[in-house]
Structures are given as structure tokens and as C-alpha cells.
Amino acid sequence: MSFSPLIRQLIDALRILPGVGQKTAQRMALQMLERDRSGGLRLAQALTRAMEEVGYCRQCRTLSEDELCPQCADPRRDDSLLCIVQSPVDVFAVEQTGFRGRYFVLKGHLSPLDGLGPEAIGIPELLVRVAEGQFSEAILATNPTVEGEATAHYIAQLLIPKGLTLSRIAHGVPLGGELDLVDGGTLAHAFAGRKTITL
Amino acid sequence: MSFSPLIRQLIDALRILPGVGQKTAQRMALQMLERDRSGGLRLAQALTRAMEEVGYCRQCRTLSEDELCPQCADPRRDDSLLCIVQSPVDVFAVEQTGFRGRYFVLKGHLSPLDGLGPEAIGIPELLVRVAEGQFSEAILATNPTVEGEATAHYIAQLLIPKGLTLSRIAHGVPLGGELDLVDGGTLAHAFAGRKTITL
Structure with missing residues (x-):
């Protein structure tokens, strides 16, 4: 009570x-x-509409209430670049970098132990999308976790034979961080991926 | 976008x-x-119903969709004890102590600088409630802040002449805390309110 x-x-x-x-x-x-209370009612309406009307973009599989999401519907974007991410929220993160190519959104990452194989995460749809498009490069922006790396590796094996350049986003120390707070694995990647400075 | x-x-x-x-x-x-999505829709429905139907208990002024809240409607509670709190969430907190008297919920605390005088926080309704009830003791459970103390003091001055015993919840060190983490004001209250140990 x-x-x-x-x-x-x-x-x-x-x-x-x-x-x-x-x-x-x-x-x-x-x-x-x-x-x-008016804010609460607005939230209730926004929830109802979003839960009932939002589906998935026909082309890139991100969340969208229209058949094509804003990124796929925009004719000014670069049709030769495809960015492959794990979830719709990653599209938002990548947009902030200034990337203006196309997207494909997987349903998470490969996880055989959880029964998530290539079909479950949308690899067949990715192959269809690549076959229909005119991409010259695919950027693998899955998460920098063991599962994300494995998923990226799997996709690279499938797409490289189709004549695409495959790239993986760089691993290294984040901007604004301090070296002693960065974990050893990240720092090792940052050393291995070091770049020669040219003047 | x-x-x-x-x-x-x-x-x-x-x-x-x-x-x-x-x-x-x-x-x-x-x-x-x-x-x-079904959870989201349930949330939308719960929001809509609560925002539209929940009002205030006629007697204690806490939030309730019925004319009398569960506490006021319960005939088994002690009609001689009145606990005065600042907001509906405090009712929930006090219930957890095992208190089984009646409640009166103010609309916040006195704050003359913000234009919140006795009328704004519901003092007239409190006086009506006290006049209608048969209380012998009123427990002032406003927050242990400067404004809460001032509000408690103001109410005590109004209710003591009406023959009620007025009490204020104790200030002191919280259970499970450590002395060196307790602020000086609280510790001073704990010393001033010390109790003789009897065996």
C-alpha cells in the first residue's frame, strides 16, 4: 500500500x-x-506513434517510419561508399563524423553461442544491397569488441571477392584521453597502427 | 538529419x-x-491514464485517482496521529518506517522569495484537516533543510495553540554511515540530541 x-x-x-x-x-x-502533465501526455503520444508506426528502412534496415530512411532518401549522398554498422544508434554516431555515404545496419553481431548466425543478423540482405548498389568501398564500423571484429572479418571475406575495397575503422587512443588511462590492448593497436609524420 | x-x-x-x-x-x-514495443505501448497507456485521471486525495492531498487515497481510506489506521510531509513521494518513504497514522501532504515548503507563502503550500487546508480530525499528535516530517525546518516551525506555531502535541523527526547520524563522512551540522545535532543509555 x-x-x-x-x-x-x-x-x-x-x-x-x-x-x-x-x-x-x-x-x-x-x-x-x-x-x-502535458509533457507526460506528449510522451505518451510520441511513444504510441513510434511503437506502432516505426518500421525498418527497405534499403539500409535502420529504424524508420518511411519506406526509405532520411539517409537512403537523400539523393546527394555518395553512392560509392557503404558503411556497415551493428545497430541504428551507430548510424547517428557515424553521421556526426561527417560521413556522407550510404549505410547498412546489421541486427547486432555474429554470436554462434546465442544462435545468431549470418541469417539472423541480416547478412543475406547485405549481399542483396551490395549487389544492387554501385559501391566501390565498404567501411566496416562494427563495434571494437571481439564479436564486432569477428563480424567484420566474416563480412570482409564475403565482400572482397565481389571486387569491393573493404576497410575497418582505426583502433587507437581516443582524442582527449590520457595514455595511462588507456587499456593495454588499445595502446598496442595504437602502436601497431602508428603513422609516419611528414612535414 | x-x-x-x-x-x-x-x-x-x-x-x-x-x-x-x-x-x-x-x-x-x-x-x-x-x-x-509492447512495453513501450504499455508505458504509453499507463502515462495517458495517470496524467488524465490522477488527482489529489480530498483528505490528505497526496496524488490519487480515487477521492480518498489508500492511506485515508483504510479504517484500521491510527486516527490520533498525523504526519505532515512536503510531497507525495515522502508518504511512500514514511510508509516504509511502519508508521500507520494519517498523513497530510503540503505542496512543498515555505519559500517567500519564490512567492510561496502559507496559502500556496496548503496551510489553510491543513488547518481544516486538523479541525475535522481527532488528532492528539502531529509529526512534522518536512525535509531536514533550512526551508523544511522553517516550514515545520511555522506549522508548530499554528498547531500547538490548538492543543496538539507537535513533534519533529530526529536529526542525527544515519544508520550504516561513517562518522567522518557525516557533515558537521548533522554531527552537532546528533550530539545535542544524545540519549542516556539505560541498562
């Missing part, structure tokens, strides 16, 4: 959000009820 | 939640879209 049923239901429903536990859900529910 | 309009609207709408910035909102929106 203590909260009335509707408030309790709202608190329980908020807990599906990542990183939201009981205390945070309580605070969210009560803050909306006490200070921002 | 990058997210389609509906996804962007959802991300913007999520940012009204306390503690949720752009990155967290993105993660929440994409996680719901990719993994838990």
Missing part, C-alpha cells in the same frame, strides 16, 4: 526503460504528475 | 524525464523500438 493503482502501474511501466530502477521510476512518475 | 521524424519526436519527449539527457533518451527510444 501507499501509491494508488494508476501511479503504481505507471511506476512499473517506467521500469522497462534502460537504467531505470524503482527509485528513479518513482521520481519520474511523481515529477510528471506534479509538474508536467 | 539521421533519425526519422517520429523517432526524433520520441527522443525529445523522453527528455522531460528527470535525469534524462540526449544520449540516454536515444538509448531508451532505440531500445524500446528494437526490443520491447
